[in-house]
Amino acid sequence: MVDSKIDWQPLAEIKGLRLGVAAAGIKYPNRHDVAILSVEEGASVAGVFTQSAFSAAPIQVCREHLSAAKNSADQPRLLVINSGNANACTGPSGLQSALDVCGHLAQVGKVKPEQVLPFSTGVIGEPLDASKITAVLEPALESATEAGWEHVARAIMTTDTRPKGACVTLEADGGEISISGVAKGAGMINPNMATMLAFIATDAAIAPALLDCMCRVAANKSFNRITIDGDTSTNDASMLIATGKAPDFPLLESEDDTRYASVLAGIVEVFESLAQQIVRDGEGATKFVEIKVQGGKSAQESLNVAYAVAHSPLVKTALYASDANWGRIVAAIGYADIEKLDATLVKVWLDDVCVVEQGERASNYRDEDGQKVFEQSEFSIVIDLGRGASEESLWTSDLSHEYIRINAEYRS
């Protein structure tokens, strides 16, 4: 059902949402680096933001504007994104730049400044020249159409090698709705530092408070499954918009509504697809690996183990080398700091090949079987802690020469 091909596949248009772009010359000339999402009146908008102590100026403005919208009939109407400069660690002048962009777009779009949400991605610590952006806001808004998804997907890219989009169409109690979204992000070994931005919209009608919950649940099952400690870059944001323009779809207001589960599942599917596309486009990534931890006492401890394995540079280089060095997996489980973990209950599989039983090499494990799994470009590492019923998954990639090259050369 999810549409997430490497080559761009058009996304379902979302009635009530128009998308436009422009070239402001922020970092490179003649490249679309400003994008606008224009939301018709009556929509709900929710967002999840970075927890970084150094959250960027636009993130601070987003938080304030969204919080103001909560107690007002004036929901956000315009989202504006720039690539090429993160406007992070830029102090009071950076804050002013973000406010200038909002103020100017509010004038152009005839809404209140608080109804504009700004987003930035790019280099940290460089002053952002707002005038470059404000100069193109009018043409960007004029170019906006319901078919503009691909333009936006490309305009927000930084180190990404491909635009990322996904969509789902589903029926809930007779009303058909669509969910479309785009995302950017590519820093895989430590994605909390590479800005992750996602903009997902549905034509379903969903009350703001419920949409907020659904956005949190979906982000937690997707983008927070590819990062350390949830949202932790200076600029990360995942936005969910419900335009309410689908015919035959009365307002969804409560989790008790029979349509809730299927709508949420559709939203999660789009979020997950985008998150997985970010992993696949990880800087220099040659592998896509699911780390699944079951048998944990709690979700947190399952995730701790999964992150320890996923973030271990030694595991990541073994993935890159296609070397089924399972000892490195076990060592990472060992230092995940799980209280009183009984190593003799731990099992590990590479896809369906059991490699560790009772904390040691499985008696019938053969190196060539593990090797075959590791030679694939996609596979799973499954870990059973043998102490509970919790089960959590996340996705990661390998650590390659190309990662070093990209990150050693970026900015130079």
Added chain:
Amino acid sequence: MVDSKIDWQPLAEIKGLRLGVAAAGIKYPNRHDVAILSVEEGASVAGVFTQSAFSAAPIQVCREHLSAAKNSADQPRLLVINSGNANACTGPSGLQSALDVCGHLAQVGKVKPEQVLPFSTGVIGEPLDASKITAVLEPALESATEAGWEHVARAIMTTDTRPKGACVTLEADGGEISISGVAKGAGMINPNMATMLAFIATDAAIAPALLDCMCRVAANKSFNRITIDGDTSTNDASMLIATGKAPDFPLLESEDDTRYASVLAGIVEVFESLAQQIVRDGEGATKFVEIKVQGGKSAQESLNVAYAVAHSPLVKTALYASDANWGRIVAAIGYADIEKLDATLVKVWLDDVCVVEQGERASNYRDEDGQKVFEQSEFSIVIDLGRGASEESLWTSDLSHEYIRINAEYRS
């Protein structure tokens, strides 16, 4: 005072400790891969071990034997180390191998099996053939001399490119004592997976309980400053031996003894030198960087920030590229999860160049000044959190192409 040249410089001999080696052919033929430390009666022995849930068989045996020694007059007398195989994740048969080595060496050395401490380093998860080791224990013990430090330093190497040794000689209230030590370990980006072993000895007379405290303090200021969460590999161990054979040095039993501070300082100096040598020999390392965090509310929060910066792959690749990309440092501080960190109080220096003030780029910072610092092979990143009096340092290295090559090829 500390002797830690790259070319081997002979260490002070420690009366009452003899060191020998042998070639057992564990992984490679004709290479010294077994080492023995033979301690005369009357010595005290202390150790700090990995906290991994998958602690290796020899570590389990070490813990038991040391704990038995605490309630007995029979202090450990023989330490036996093998490289080439970690004897980790090897289950009951691995435990039996470690016990077999102890039993055999006890017979050869005419001590009780509980007076033997075994150590292993190398690949995880491979069965250890104890008979290869037991076959050479007698010649290894026979070869032991007080001048054997260099042989042991080389025999315990795995991915290390150089042997590591340090020594200090000091006077405390008229009694001259020496402290000598060797270590192995080279996995720098995530050293908790590369086994770290250290064997430090002094001819001072120190009571077992006090020696145990001193070992913990010294490890915490050194080896725990280059790892995540302290000791977290399957096989890590730092051992401290006090032979008590120095003339004119009555037993040191209490922290109130006027000699305590100077003896501890000497021990810490040797531990620190060995830890720094491990960083300098980090896999593929081209830089040696001190991360110093001051102005923290507590040691723990200062360390959290230091670790976040030191372990960030993006910071590490910037170090490798000699690119003073300070935004990556700030982003790492931001996600270190410090409660209510006020970004506008944060300052960052590269050596003495102030790059961040009030959470943004320092007004008089010039890129070329930061660049000059980053182009050095050794420098400091100093971070002031502006919220307390705590100050903690740790040492790290960069992430290079060579790191990927070493770790992708190891075992293959």
